[in-house]
Amino acid sequence: MMPRYHSPLAQVLIMSCVCFLCPGMFNALNGLGGAGQLDTHTTNNANTALYATFCIFSIAGGGIVNVFGVRYTTALSCLTYALYTGSYVYHGNTGSDVLTIVAGGVLGIGAGILWTAQGVIMVSYPADAEKGKFISIFWVIFNLGGLIGGILPFAINFYHSGSLTSSVYVLFVILECLGAMAAMFLVPPSVVVRDDGSHATLSKSQSPGHESIEVLKLFTNKWMLLLLPMSFTSNFFYSYQFSQYNGAIFTLRTRAFNNLLYWASQIIGSYALSLLLDFPRWSRRKRGLWSVGFMAVSFNVVWACTFVVQRRYTRGGGSTDYPGGLVDFLDAPRAAGPVALYFFMGMVDSWYQNIAYWIIGALTSDAHITARYVGFYKGIQSLGAAVSWQIGARDIPFMNQLIGNWALLYE
Template sequence: MMPRHHSPLAQVLIISVVCFLCPGMFNALNGLGGAGQLDMHTTSNANTALYATFCIFSLAGGGIVNVCGVRYTTAISCLTYAIYTGSYIYYNKTSNGGLTILAGSILGIGAGILWTAQGVIMVSYPAEEEKGKFISIFWVVFNLGGLIGGILPFAINYYHSGTLTNSVYFIFVILECGGSLTALFLVPPASVVRDDGSHATIVKGHNAKRECLEVIRLFKNKWMLLLLPMSFTSNFFYGYQFSQYNGAIFTLRTRGFNNLLYWASQIIGSYVLSLLLDYSKWSRRRRGMYALIITGVSFNAVWACTLAVQLRYTRGGEYTDYPGGLIDFLETPRAAGPITLYFFMGMVDSWYQNIAYWIIGTLTNDAHITARYVGFYKGIQSMGAAVSWQIGAREIPFMNQLIGNWVLLILSLPTMAYTVTRVENWALDDQMLSSSPALDNDSIFNRSFGWNMSSTHIVKSSKKNEIII
């Protein structure tokens, strides 16, 4: 039975397909290392430009989505993915990376807005008891894009050892344009109705000036500041994993094969974690802490294994000094370990990303507030990614990059843990808030914490008929 078009599930499925066709295809290319190019400098510089503008437009994305809506902003944003992918066709013909770097900066604008809209739909539309499930649904469909997108270069380039062919890039452009058309089926947040008859958000008036002020206030929001390490770290490791690991020690077709495993593991990992995050017999705090412990221990185990591999080489690509040269997946004895490790890199990444969104989802159910929170998260995330890709472009020693990634991960865990221990106090009832005009967010939070918490909502206790914060 098909879900109602205006239901949270239908809208999450639509944005999932959009991200399947656009960010999913981008991930498939990026996961090859150098977007399928032998020379990775152009892609690293393009990604630096991409994430620099991504950072700016993620911070502004909440205001843009709130003022302009999710439908057309998402549809237009999808076209920037097609522009970026198409630039590699020009690069294959001319070896001039200028257009690709420019296209990367344009993509950053679109990606910042798209991911803000995605966060609003995925986190604020579902009911409290369905957040983990809806995050998992999105992550499964979205990563099918990386999985299927990885099949194309793997199959087409099976007997080809150079860069990706123009035909592969052209197919990706067509798929990304399809994502833009799919976005037109999205509806305004105020039109989304849950199965119990409640609306996903309250209809409010918004203007550009107010949204700018609300974004600025986020930098005084206690919980946003606590989540800065998590936000900065959450995509930082992609540069190393995609280029300095997958792109450095594997043949082109094996990089494609690894892509299949990486995104398949994301699907598996996301589903497994959703079972824990929505386990109704445990409190949200307990679920969150168990999920964070599993993620932290697993991530540290993966980086320890990565260190063992990294000790064997100092440079990658066709001039790699990895023992025996580039690894092909048919060389089973020497390929099994490094390929399996890459599989688990994808799995623990999905756990980290899922719990990050889950934490943000505990802050509010209001779609307008969520837009700002997700925009802030994606903005800081993109800042970290821009730094990461520029480190790769500047040829910082691989070992130094590995250590930097590992340290950042460890530093992000304490503030995530502290935040999770407070999630039970943040269950939002936005409908009750709208009917309680006498309560003043700013004054309550200023008295309680000494912080300006204007973007955080008051909540109704699930245990008592009282207002808590």
């Protein structure tokens, strides 16, 4: 009998744990604004380098994963997360940002490949009627990484008002190395069998040359072109939310507290949306239209509320001009509204990401084709993120950034 870990559910759970330990920890740091540093410029520049290489290696990632498989490519990719996190220890002790920016570029290579492998497993392995559920399972476990990762800096730095201590970064490096070890339990798509006896992939692995041609064809694929606006904007708002909102008007411990709420809201939002995406009484088209409509209304409400808050300040950090200075979560009357808004930012983000993956899953169930589609999606997503983080690094007025983010979501 085939070992249990060859089932789609087991493989999704393993990849969820990998992302819990690697991208989850990265999100926990990034969500603090400046990766826990008082000066956000280093992180903004590092993220620009990260998403620039992320863009290239996501688009190429489908071919890389199809040729070399998901196990070793994912394990090696996990180590790039550890390198990036560890670079902040060097930055904290020397003040030099060179290693962090270079490590950001290296992480972009690893992240592009890892997220392509993740998309293959999450989207192509389950049967059509279970795609929403499997996406939700992954998103819940993955965001537990951000949630639990957020608890660590919150607890360790509860009475500390500066940048994160080196011990926090070292602990994150250890966890990310464990993610690389977990990746070694992944198996090739060809041996994954669903409960109904069908296989996760119907096509065979091709040569690097063939994969390169197939990847280039994606730029003429009508479905990928239609997905371009959603791909470009799906991570664009992170720079503003993490640095110009959370990193600008809250104390360090409140930024960590907000981090907990942001990733917790992703878990809640993802589960709630899965009930709609897999609702058995509706057709796939009806489920998709209602989900997109609900998400669009929610996004506009959140950005309208953010606009109201943004009108109250023009600069962030220790020199913020937010009325009354930096907000601390223990000052409930001042903190309640801005903190609650950050919670809902996380929730609508989870809906945006989940719907994008669900759409890709509706286009194909073949693992090799999915690898190319997900790689294309993540590549264009990363291009948008690279632009966004560089905008943040260039001191463009916060209000202009907000309006730009809000306008892009109408595309």
